[in-house]
Amino acid sequence: MYKTHFTSEVTPELDGKTVFLAGWIHTIRDLGGKKFILLRDRSGLIQVVVSKDSAAYNSVSELTLESTVQVEGIVKSDKRAPSGVEVHALSIKPFSIAKSPLPLEVSGKVESDIETRLKERVLDLRRVEMTSVLNISSEVIRSFRNTLYSKRFIEVFTPKIIASATEGGAQLFPVIYFGREAFLAQSPQLYKELLAGSVERVFEIAPAWRAEESDTPYHLSEFISMDVEMAFADYHDVMELLEDLVTNMIDVVKTHCGKELAELKHELPNITKPFPKISYSEALEILRGKGFTIKFGDDIGTPEARILAEEVGTPFYFLVEWPSFTRPFYTKSIDSNPDLSESFDLMYKWIEIASGSTRNHNRKVLEENLRRKGLNPENFEFFLRWFDYGMPPHAGFGMGFARLMLFFTGLNNVKEAIPFPRDKKRLTP
Amino acid sequence: MYKTHFTSEVTPELDGKTVFLAGWIHTIRDLGGKKFILLRDRSGLIQVVVSKDSAAYNSVSELTLESTVQVEGIVKSDKRAPSGVEVHALSIKPFSIAKSPLPLEVSGKVESDIETRLKERVLDLRRVEMTSVLNISSEVIRSFRNTLYSKRFIEVFTPKIIASATEGGAQLFPVIYFGREAFLAQSPQLYKELLAGSVERVFEIAPAWRAEESDTPYHLSEFISMDVEMAFADYHDVMELLEDLVTNMIDVVKTHCGKELAELKHELPNITKPFPKISYSEALEILRGKGFTIKFGDDIGTPEARILAEEVGTPFYFLVEWPSFTRPFYTKSIDSNPDLSESFDLMYKWIEIASGSTRNHNRKVLEENLRRKGLNPENFEFFLRWFDYGMPPHAGFGMGFARLMLFFTGLNNVKEAIPFPRDKKRLTP
Numbered sequence: 101m102y103k104t105h106f107t108s109e110v111t112p113e114l115d116g117k118t119v120f121l122a123g124w125i126h127t128i129r130d131l132g133g134k135k136f137i138l139l140r141d142r143s144g145l146i147q148v149v150v151s152k153d154s155a156a157y158n159s160v161s162e163l164t165l166e167s168t169v170q171v172e173g174i175v176k177s178d179k180r181a182p183s184g185v186e187v188h189a190l191s192i193k194p195f196s197i198a199k200s201p202l203p204l205e206v207s208g209k210v211e212s213d214i215e216t217r218l219k220e221r222v223l224d225l226r227r228v229e230m231t232s233v234l235n236i237s238s239e240v241i242r243s244f245r246n247t248l249y250s251k252r253f254i255e256v257f258t259p260k261i262i263a264s265a266t267e268g269g270a271q272l273f274p275v276i277y278f279g280r281e282a283f284l285a286q287s288p289q290l291y292k293e294l295l296a297g298s299v300e301r302v303f304e305i306a307p308a309w310r311a312e313e314s315d316t317p318y319h320l321s322e323f324i325s326m327d328v329e330m331a332f333a334d335y336h337d338v339m340e341l342l343e344d345l346v347t348n349m350i351d352v353v354k355t356h357c358g359k360e361l362a363e364l365k366h367e368l369p370n371i372t373k374p375f376p377k378i379s380y381s382e383a384l385e386i387l388r389g390k391g392f393t394i395k396f397g398d399d400i401g402t403p404e405a406r407i408l409a410e411e412v413g414t415p416f417y418f419l420v421e422w423p424s425f426t427r428p429f430y431t432k433s434i435d436s437n438p439d440l441s442e443s444f445d446l447m448y449k450w451i452e453i454a455s456g457s458t459r460n461h462n463r464k465v466l467e468e469n470l471r472r473k474g475l476n477p478e479n480f481e482f483f484l485r486w487f488d489y490g491m492p493p494h495a496g497f498g499m500g501f502a503r504l505m506l507f508f509t510g511l512n513n514v515k516e517a518i519p520f521p522r523d524k525k526r527l528t529p
Numbered sequence: 530m531y532k533t534h535f536t537s538e539v540t541p542e543l544d545g546k547t548v549f550l551a552g553w554i555h556t557i558r559d560l561g562g563k564k565f566i567l568l569r570d571r572s573g574l575i576q577v578v579v580s581k582d583s584a585a586y587n588s589v590s591e592l593t594l595e596s597t598v599q600v601e602g603i604v605k606s607d608k609r610a611p612s613g614v615e616v617h618a619l620s621i622k623p624f625s626i627a628k629s630p631l632p633l634e635v636s637g638k639v640e641s642d643i644e645t646r647l648k649e650r651v652l653d654l655r656r657v658e659m660t661s662v663l664n665i666s667s668e669v670i671r672s673f674r675n676t677l678y679s680k681r682f683i684e685v686f687t688p689k690i691i692a693s694a695t696e697g698g699a700q701l702f703p704v705i706y707f708g709r710e711a712f713l714a715q716s717p718q719l720y721k722e723l724l725a726g727s728v729e730r731v732f733e734i735a736p737a738w739r740a741e742e743s744d745t746p747y748h749l750s751e752f753i754s755m756d757v758e759m760a761f762a763d764y765h766d767v768m769e770l771l772e773d774l775v776t777n778m779i780d781v782v783k784t785h786c787g788k789e790l791a792e793l794k795h796e797l798p799n800i801t802k803p804f805p806k807i808s809y810s811e812a813l814e815i816l817r818g819k820g821f822t823i824k825f826g827d828d829i830g831t832p833e834a835r836i837l838a839e840e841v842g843t844p845f846y847f848l849v850e851w852p853s854f855t856r857p858f859y860t861k862s863i864d865s866n867p868d869l870s871e872s873f874d875l876m877y878k879w880i881e882i883a884s885g886s887t888r889n890h891n892r893k894v895l896e897e898n899l900r901r902k903g904l905n906p907e908n909f910e911f912f913l914r915w916f917d918y919g920m921p922p923h924a925g926f927g928m929g930f931a932r933l934m935l936f937f938t939g940l941n942n943v944k945e946a947i948p949f950p951r952d953k954k955r956l957t958p
Binding site: 101102103106122123124125141142143166167168170195196197198199202203222223225226230231234235237238241242245249252254255256257258259260261262263273274275276277278280282284291294295297298299300301306307309311321322324331332333334337461462482483486487488489490491492493501518519520521522524527528529 | 530531532535551552553554570571572595596597599624625627628631632651652654655659660663664666667670671674678681683684685686687688689690691692702703704705706707709711713720723724726727728729730735736738740750751753760761762763766890891911912915916917918919920921922930947948949950951953956957958
């Protein structure tokens with residue numbers, strides 16, 4: 101047993117008790133007859149006082165920043181200490197002595213550029229800002245799942261090595277699968293639809309891959325996709341579900357991650373449901389009114405989305421009813437106006453963080469849509485054949501976890517939101 | 530809105546109320562003047578009665594098994610009905626009419642062979658046995674996470690595309706990554722260790738890949754790995770954690786999945802902590818006493834493990850302290866007897882379901898271990914360099930989700946425990 105307490109569990113009530121702590125040397129200060137160590141663990145920091153007359157004093161001289169140690173000490177309530185309590189060391193046992201100087205400062209306030217930080221990532225992740233990001237991430241994911249459990253969704257795992265391209269084939273990573281060519285899944289789309297056709301309500305949080313050529317603050321070549329698929333539902337139902345998911349996550353993070361938000365100097369706004377909805381057609385009108393030349397079928401890029409975000413004035417809004425031909429083949433068109441689709445993007449400011457739709461559950465229409473996109477329905481037979489056997493009406497969405505985390509953390513680049521990001525040039529660490 | 534209630538929510542208290550249900554036609558019986566439909570949804574089955582004089586009667590004639598419908602009807606409390614309640618249909622709206630006959634029976638008790646079931650998987654997953662498996666799976670995973678949250682672990686995501694082989698290099702799937710060769714991760718091992726070196730306690734539930742040539746009931750080429758890594762801990766600590774995780778999962782499944790276990794005709798035994806521990810050396814003695822010729826360093830295969838399981842008499846036991854040279858390079862040896870390691874396998878009967886150890890946190894020793902295995906430390910520099918900067922003592926394990934599910938469901942083959950399994954010959958569905 102390396103520790104009896106986390107540092108956050110050492111409270112004034114333990115005054116006089118002996119505790120064992122274990123963690124990293126965050127800072128050391130030498131004030132003549134005494135040394136003050138800030139010891140860091142999973143839960144935070146505590147001040148350890150080492151007197152010249154204690155047996156621990158000699159072992160302190162070899163300690164460097166980020167060395168790992170076990171501290172045996174006596175708890176002293178002290179109003180002057182940062183947490184109202186400090187630990188007077190009886191003995192300090194080092195586990196590993198860190199080389200000095202460190203390639204990246206952990207305790208300092210020195211801002212390193214993102215390239216250096218990603219290179220020195222293990223040290224970077226020890227910085228209080230990054231541990232805050234990881235703590236918030238874990239809570240966000242946890243809340244997402246809890247909301248879905250409460251609505252009878254089950255968690256599933258879909259295959260990541262697939263035989264054919266989900267939505268066309270660009271940007272796929274090839275895998276050599278027992279001598280055959282296969283691909284890494286761009287999304288669990290077709291499999292989650294099939295599972296909704298079996299067990300009605302499913303979700304999955306898993307990696308997905310796109311061979312992104314461009315290096316932007318919003319793209320990763322390996323990303324975590326939060327996927328939901330729901331039978332007997334349409335795009336309105338899943339937009340409502342998304343609103344519940346997002347607002348519940350905000351509540352949970354506000355409740356449980358106050359310390360982390362403060363470390364990040366980040367505040368979460370109050371969000372009310374429903375989120376504003378702007379139709380694609382309305383968006384074109386707004387943009388044309390602002391002088392943009394944009395025609396039906398054009399994508400809404402970042403400059404355009406910035407204008408729309410300003411117009412809406414809330415962090416989250418839906419862009420709904422996109423032109424049918426701009427959406428994937430499984431998207432359902434609006435019956436009364438087939439040029440438009442029952443689709444949406446959830447926008448956080450100018451960033452698309454989720455995309456969803458009512459799915460088409462008619463085999464004939466799916467085949468037509470594939471042909472219209474120049475794809476061969478025969479290659480999708482593993483998917484299409486089930487539409488002969490009772491596929492329900494269904495709807496769903498995929499949300500990008502790292503993009504969502506930009507909202508929750510105030511970070512500006514998705515590469516910071518993932519411990520070890522992957523992009524065109526980055527395969528290590 | 531397609532439904533006002535799930536079928537399980539239709540209780541005798543709703544007597545006389547109008548409800549909207551949506552689901553699949555599980556069975557239809559024609560009793561002269563009335564038709565009886567068992568309607569199936571995510572939550573179970575309910576009897577729908579269609580009288581000859583109702584407007585719904587005509588639409589029923591076109592309905593086939595597994596067609597999807599919306600039923601509007603009036604709830605009638607009726608003690609003769611299977612759930613004490615039935616719904617008298619006012620109207621039935623079909624969404625999709627399933628082709629007949631079905632390639633696999635959903636409602637029947639006909640047992641199909643596993644090859645047929647995996648081929649017709651979307652129908653197979655609708656069978657009550659398989660929905661029970663999926664429901665239990667989701668609860669097992671949920672309990673695993675909840676236990677870890679309560680012990681201050683955070684959920685993390687590690688990269689799945691890696692530049693070099695984790696533990697040697699056999700059985701890797703190559704990926705073409707922007708024109709470069711990379712690999713799919715066999716395990717998150719090295720990354721979870723680094724994260725434990727940053728934030729102390731982490732877990733991940735994610736896919737991992739091994740190019741398994743052999744077709745056994747216990748191997749998948751893509752599998753879900755439940756990974757835990759814990760700083761300031763040794764193998765005894767993580768074995769204790771595993772005991773807590775497993776017994777909590779059993780409690781949760783017993784409490785929440787009674788119906789599912791009954792459908793599977795499966796009972797979970799009472800398990801007490803701690804689980805028995807047999808050292809590798811003791812295991813050799815037992816096996817030699819039973820007439821096996823087995824020498825120090827040999828693996829303990831299925832025939833041997835069957836004998837040990839019988840000897841122990843409990844479903845779960847640990848095989849501990851394996852020869853150091855048989856374990857991966859990151860495994861810590863026992864200081865007082867370096868031929869043996871601080872390692873364990875958690876066995877369920879004769880099946881290894883988890884494997885773990887204290888990890889070595891001394892760079893020099895790690896480099897020696899790599900060389901001893903014929904591996905070049907330079908290729909592991911992305912991992913080793915952090916051991917210069919305060920890696921704590923740490924320990925962890927990886928557990929195979931599908932194997933664990935054999936215990937919880939009574940299934941005999943891991944391919945049944947995953948919706949769409951991948952093996953040497955299977956890339957679809």
